[in-house]
Amino acid sequence: MIKSFVSLSRCISRVSYRFVPRALSTEATDEIFDDKNYDSIAKSVLHGTTTGHDLLVLQPYVKWGPQKKINTKADLELEEATALVSTLASWSVVGQMVVPLESIEKKKVFGKGKLEELKQLVRKNKKINGVFISLKYLTLSQKRELETLFRVPVFDRFTIVIQIFKENAVTKHAKLQVALAELPYIRNLLLSETSNVQLGSGMSPEALRCTLHARETKLKEEMKKCQIYHHTLEKNKQQRKIPLVAVVGYTNAGKTSIIKALTGEKKLQPKNSLFATLDVTLHQGLLPSRLKVLYIDTVGFMSDLPESLLECFVATLDHVAYADAILHICDGSHPDLVRQRDHVFKTLQGLRNLPPNFLDRVVTVRNKCDKPQTDVTFEDDLPVSATNGTRLAFLQKIIESVVMQTTNRKVMVFKVPMGGEEAQWLYKETAVCEAEADPDDSQFIMLKVVISDVQIGKFRSYFVKRRLAG
Numbered sequence: 001m002i003k004s005f006v007s008l009s010r011c012i013s014r015v016s017y018r019f020v021p022r023a024l025s026t027e028a029t030d031e032i033f034d035d036k037n038y039d040s041i042a043k044s045v046l047h048g049t050t051t052g053h054d055l056l057v058l059q060p061y062v063k064w065g066p067q068k069k070i071n072t073k074a075d076l077e078l079e080e081a082t083a084l085v086s087t088l089a090s091w092s093v094v095g096q097m098v099v100p101l102e103s104i105e106k107k108k109v110f111g112k113g114k115l116e117e118l119k120q121l122v123r124k125n126k127k128i129n130g131v132f133i134s135l136k137y138l139t140l141s142q143k144r145e146l147e148t149l150f151r152v153p154v155f156d157r158f159t160i161v162i163q164i165f166k167e168n169a170v171t172k173h174a175k176l177q178v179a180l181a182e183l184p185y186i187r188n189l190l191l192s193e194t195s196n197v198q199l200g201s202g203m204s205p206e207a208l209r210c211t212l213h214a215r216e217t218k219l220k221e222e223m224k225k226c227q228i229y230h231h232t233l234e235k236n237k238q239q240r241k242i243p244l245v246a247v248v249g250y251t252n253a254g255k256t257s258i259i260k261a262l263t264g265e266k267k268l269q270p271k272n273s274l275f276a277t278l279d280v281t282l283h284q285g286l287l288p289s290r291l292k293v294l295y296i297d298t299v300g301f302m303s304d305l306p307e308s309l310l311e312c313f314v315a316t317l318d319h320v321a322y323a324d325a326i327l328h329i330c331d332g333s334h335p336d337l338v339r340q341r342d343h344v345f346k347t348l349q350g351l352r353n354l355p356p357n358f359l360d361r362v363v364t365v366r367n368k369c370d371k372p373q374t375d376v377t378f379e380d381d382l383p384v385s386a387t388n389g390t391r392l393a394f395l396q397k398i399i400e401s402v403v404m405q406t407t408n409r410k411v412m413v414f415k416v417p418m419g420g421e422e423a424q425w426l427y428k429e430t431a432v433c434e435a436e437a438d439p440d441d442s443q444f445i446m447l448k449v450v451i452s453d454v455q456i457g458k459f460r461s462y463f464v465k466r467r468l469a470g
């Protein structure tokens, strides 16, 4: 009778890896994060505060011409802008509106009539103590002009998103990344316009340039020490040990939830919040054939992010290029699904060091299928739900077929001596799906394994050649 030693049922592993070394993941008490000189400069433009602000959120909307955005609606952009503010603890939205514009290059952003209307609104409503204008950047003169007019701090998308990053960054690596991301913004803002606008910090442009340069050098040095996990990923890839599955997608689509559901890892904390995940973390799971994989949780994407923040994103996404499969999670219940999906694809295609046929390794799924769905379908739709597990077993099969293809793995049956060194080697180095005693000879065992070309080569040189030579 053929006996199956290994069950093929879905196996769940609870091992997680955080390749940010322990010593580097301490709370940021280092002097680099405690630089009063720099803090006062940053505060003068970022208006970061721990006590929060009650904001009027304005979504400028160019009605026509080359600046008009296609594929999106202003009210959905406004919704995203208010969601950004709500993500911040102790910040709130006290009013919100879409403001039609002819162009966004104006000195005070808005036209004269609209500006007067907004000024009255802000000055009269005592609850409003800040205005968020949902554009990538405002220039320093736009900010200063509007702040003089409204008599409250004015924020753009950069200043809000950097605030979220600061709140969510836990490890030193993430904190360094965020600290580096804000430097080009501050430099552009303060040093490109100093002839017209007072710096406010009482510093000369030269002293400011030196302070920013010194900070950047220090941060980059610290960052280098944190690059170890990238090397680990690369090394793993070179040795082709455990296949990597990068999980990417728009922020809040459910990436962390899907990984949690696929690995059963209890420690993972999905959050109904934008940019909840800021650290790249690795989580081990098993595919249906018992092949081990490492899922990489990544920072969520968002459109209309300023370039220096995007660079910080792209750096964390570098390892996506090493991945053997890329799982793209969409939120199928989101009204702006099409724009979000297009944005993720565009960002992925802009990544460095992409392998050829990169798109063949992307598996796109439509998460949250337990919720009412957006009225749009795609040719390759795969509805899943991290919450109730719908089609996750099927998803694992798809991931497996992509991984098998990209890593040149195949399923093979080996007839080897029962309890011998070949069997031990196969159990250690490959994924054994089934083990059966040989019906014709009880001295032997039939092992069905998932094995890569490299491992086949090793098996041959360790056992077959040795035996032939012997």
Ligand SMILES: Nc1nc2c(ncn2[C@@H]2O[C@H](COP(=O)(O)OP(=O)(O)OP(=O)(O)O)[C@@H](O)[C@H]2O)c(=O)[nH]1
Residues within 6 Å of the ligand: 249, 250, 251, 252, 253, 254, 255, 256, 257, 258, 269, 270, 271, 272, 273, 274, 275, 276, 277, 278, 298, 299, 300, 301, 367, 368, 369, 370, 371, 384, 385, 386, 387, 388
């Ligand atoms: N109804 C429903 N909610 C889900 C599902 N998957 C995730 N969510 C919820 O969506 C929210 C975001 O989930 P996360 O897994 O943190 O999303 P993420 O993509 O990792 O988000 P960021 O790390 O912020 O980019 C949480 O409130 C989850 O509980 C699902 O399948 N169904």
Ligand SMILES: [Mg+2]
Residues within 6 Å of the ligand: 255, 256, 257, 270, 276, 277, 297, 298
């Ligand atoms: Mg997440």
